[in-house]
Every structure is written in structure tokens, then in C-alpha cells.
Amino acid sequence: xxxxxxxxxxxxxxxxxxxxxxxxxxxxxxxxxxxxxxxxxxxxxxxxxxxxxxxxxxxxxxxxxxxxxxxxxxxxxxxxxxxxxxxxxxxxxxxxxxxxxxxxxxxxxxxxxxxxxxxxxxxxxxxxxxxxxxxxxxxxxxxxxxxxxxxxxxxxxxxxxxxxxxxxxxxxxxxxxxxxxxxxxxxxxxxxxxxxxxxxxxxxxxxxxxxxxxxxxxxxxxxxxxxxxxxxxxxxxxxxxxxxxxxxxxxxxxxxxxxxxxxxxxxxxxxxxxxxxxxxxxxxxxxxxxxxxxxxxxxxxxxx
Numbered sequence: 001x002x003x004x005x006x007x008x009x010x011x012x013x014x015x016x017x018x019x020x021x022x023x024x025x026x027x028x029x030x031x032x033x034x035x036x037x038x039x040x041x042x043x044x045x046x047x048x049x050x051x052x053x054x055x056x057x058x059x060x061x062x063x064x065x066x067x068x069x070x071x072x073x074x075x076x077x078x079x080x081x082x083x084x085x086x087x088x089x090x091x092x093x094x095x096x097x098x099x100x101x102x103x104x105x106x107x108x109x110x111x112x113x114x115x116x117x118x119x120x121x122x123x124x125x126x127x128x129x130x131x132x133x134x135x136x137x138x139x140x141x142x143x144x145x146x147x148x149x150x151x152x153x154x155x156x157x158x159x160x161x162x163x164x165x166x167x168x169x170x171x172x173x174x175x176x177x178x179x180x181x182x183x184x185x186x187x188x189x190x191x192x193x194x195x196x197x198x199x200x201x202x203x204x205x206x207x208x209x210x211x212x213x214x215x216x217x218x219x220x221x222x223x224x225x226x227x228x229x230x231x232x233x234x235x236x237x238x239x240x241x242x243x244x245x246x247x248x249x250x251x252x253x254x255x256x257x258x259x260x261x262x263x264x265x266x267x268x269x270x271x272x273x274x275x276x277x278x279x280x281x282x283x284x285x286x287x288x289x290x291x292x293x294x295x296x297x298x299x300x301x302x303x304x
Contacts, residue, residue: 001108001199001201002087002098002199002200002202003235004064004109004176005069007087007109007203008064008087008109008205010207011062011064011087011088011089011107011109011175011210012045012062012202013105014089014090014207014210014211015045015047015060015061015062017048017078017211017214017230018060018089018091018210018213018214019031019060021214022029022055022058022093022153022214023049023051025053025054025218025222026049026052026053026054027052027053028052029049029051029052029053029055030049030099031047031048031049031052032048032049033045033046033047033062034046034047034048035233036115036264038065038067038251038262038263038264039068039262040065040067040261040262041065041066041067042063042064042065042066042067042085043063043064043065043242044061044062044063044064044065044231044267045061045293046059046061046264046266047062047268048268048270050274052096052284053098054095054097054159054221055093055094055096055235056094056095056096056274056275057094057273057274057275058091058093058094059090059091059102059267059270059271060091061085061089061090061091061252062087062088062089062269063087063088063090063263063267064086064087065084065085065086065087065261065263066082066083066084066085066086067083067261068082068083068084069082069084069112069261069262070261073244075198077254077261078126083112084110085107085110085111085112085113086109086110086111086257088106088107088108088128088213089106089107089108090105090106090108090179091103091104091105091108091213092104092270092271094241094273095221095225096138097224097225097227097229098135098222098226098229098234098236099132099133099135099138099224099227099229099233099258100221100235101133101135101138101182101220102129102132102133102134102182102223102240102241102244102273103130103131103132103133103213103217104129104131104133104227105128105129105130105132105205105209105210105213106127106128106129106254106270107126107127107128108126108127108128108205108211109124109125109126109127109203109206110123110124110125110127111123111124111127112124112265113213115218116176117213121276122154122258124192124199125186125189125190125191125192126188126191126192126202126203126205126206126257127189127190127191128166128187128188128206128209128225129167129168129171129185129186129187130149130185130186130209130212131179131182131183131184131186131187131189132182132183132184132185132220133182133242133244134183134239134293135233135236135237135293136143136182136289136290136293136295137183137238137292137293137297138224140234140302141220141223141224142183143303144216144219144302145183145185145216145220145275145303146184146185146278146303146304147303147304148167148212148215148216149161149165149185149186149212149216149267150304151204151207152208152209152212153186155208156197156201156204156208157196157197157201157205158161160188160205161186163188164186164187164188164248165185165186166183167186167187167189168184168186169184169299169300170185170299171184171187172184172247173299174243174246174247174250174288175250176246176250178245179243179294179297179298180298180299181244181247181297181298182297183196183296183297183300183301183303184299185268186209189253189304193231193250194284205227207252210257217299230240233276236290237294238276238277239276239277239278239279239282241273241275241276241277242272242276242278243271244273244276245273245276248271248272249272254268255269255271263303266290268294273303278285
């Protein structure tokens with residue numbers, strides 16, 4: 001049976017692999033690491049890359065925290081125990097190029113020990129997801145991204161991609177804007193072992209998803225990093241970043257969990273872009289690529 005120490009150690013290794021590959025791709029910027037401890041228990045490694053050739057700001061963070069759950073979080077998670085353990089890797093990358101997409105990924109594990117003298121089973125589950133937020137939707141890139149995700153999902157369970165893709169469409173949705181954050185991806189939570197999937201299967205899937213990040217994203221970066229762009233396209237990039245910010249501050253479950261469990265603020269808010277703009281009543285020009293992108297920020301688009 002896998003244990004929390006093994007899960008945390010493997011997640012740390014995935015963090016190392018992703019940081020090394022992103023540094024190599026950027027060719028200039030290096031990650032700055034800050035190790036931190038949580039007052040209630042545990043800690044993590046925050047790694048931030050800034051002002052690079054292609055990555056204007058990004059974070060690849062690892063955490064393994066434990067302690068007492070606040071009452072409001074116990075209610076939200078529908079659990080009774082006070083003690084918890086949570087570990088994971090969280091990534092957000094904001095490129096400086098409007099044709100290179102924003103990307104987010106998270107793989108995580110949550111556990112609460114058994115209660116009542118150990119007579120009941122501990123509560124445990126895996127969660128995670130990855131989604132792409134292009135400033136401009138490029139069909140070939142969207143198909144490539146979703147195709148890679150489907151291949152990872154299909155290698156572990158036949159309905160993972162379909163189920164988790166629908167979940168992502170619903171989760172990464174900005175209700176007050178009536179648009180999705182980007183072109184979606186996959187999202188899952190509270191994934192537990194059953195007759196068809198062992199804990200080892202689920203953990204292997206979590207790691208495979210984590211390791212799919214580099215070959216998928218680096219390909220998208222290299223396809224687009226050398227394209228010319230205008231000032232107007234960069235303004236549009238800043239507009240799209242503002243939507244990303246709105247989602248993370250209003251709806252994102254990870255942000256809420258971190259704030260409610262006394263997490264480290266700098267690590268929690270590393271997902272916010274360095275520059276974003278809220279131009280009043282900004283309207284895309286009819287027939288433009290900007291208008292086309294808006295038309296594709298909808299649930300239920302099948303890219304594969």
C-alpha cells in the first residue's frame with residue numbers, strides 16, 4: 001500500500017523534473033526557490049521563474065502540509081476528523097508572448113487518519129487537473145493538447161478523459177462572464193480506489209499526468225514563441241490575463257483551501273499574472289481573431 005511519504009517524495013521529484021525542463025526551454029531565467037514551513041504543520045518548496053526569454057512569470061510549487069482543519073473547511077469537505085495531510089504540485093505559467101498560452105496543472109493527495117480508535121477507515125483521495133488558457137485559440141494546438149490528455153487518460157481507464165473533460169468544462173468556468181477560462185482540459189477530485197482501480201493505479205495516473213506537462217507544454221511553446229506580434233495583440237493578452245485573475249480569486253478551490261488553512265500567501269497567489277488590464281467595456285472587433293477566440297470559450301467543444 002502506498003503511503004503519504006512516498007507520494008510526497010514522488011511529487012517532489014516531478015517538481016524537480018518540470019523546473020529543469022522549463023529552465024532549459026527558456027534559456028535565460030532560473031527558478032528561485034524558497035523553502036517554507038507552515039505554522040500548523042508541514043511546509044513546502046516555492047519555486048518562481050520571472051523575466052525570462054519566454055516565461056514572464058511562473059511557479060512550480062510543492063507542498064506537504066498537515067495539522068488541524070478549520071471547522072469551515074471540515075464542513076466544505078464533508079468530513080468529521082480534525083487532522084489532515086495534503087501534498088501536491090501546483091503549476092501556473094504566464095508567458096510574455098500573446099501566442100503562447102497560459103497553462104495550469106495541479107496534482108494532489110489528501111488524507112485524514114482514521115477516527116474512533118482506528119476502527120473506521122481513513123479518508124483519502126487524489127485530485128488534480130490540467131487546463132490551457134490561450135490568449136488566441138489555435139485549433140491545431142487545442143487538438144494537440146486534448147489529444148495528449150486523452151492518451152494519458154485512456155492508458156489508465158476507459159472513461160477518464162470523457163468524464164474529467166466534462167468536469168473541467170464545468171469547473172474552469174467564469175460564471176459572471178459566461179465564458180470558460182480557456183479551452184479546458186481535465187479536472188478530477190476525490191478519486192479513490194475501487195474494484196477496477198487500485199490506489200497504485202490512481203497514483204500512477206497522477207504521476208503520469210504530472211509528467212505529461214513538459215512534452216505537452218514545451219511543444220506548444222516552441223510552436224509559437226518566434227511568431228511576431230503587435231501591441232494590440234499584447235493588450236489583448238493582458239485582457240485575457242484579467243479573466244484568469246478573476247477566476248483564481250473568485251472560484252478556484254485551491255486558492256480557497258490555501259487561504260482557509262493558513263497557507264503561505266505568496267505561494268497561494270503565485271498564480272496571478274505580473275500584468276493584467278481591465279479596460280472598461282472592452283469589445284472585440286467583429287470578424288477579428290479576438291472575437292473568434294471569444295466564440296470558442298464555451299463548454300462542450302470536442303477537440304479530439
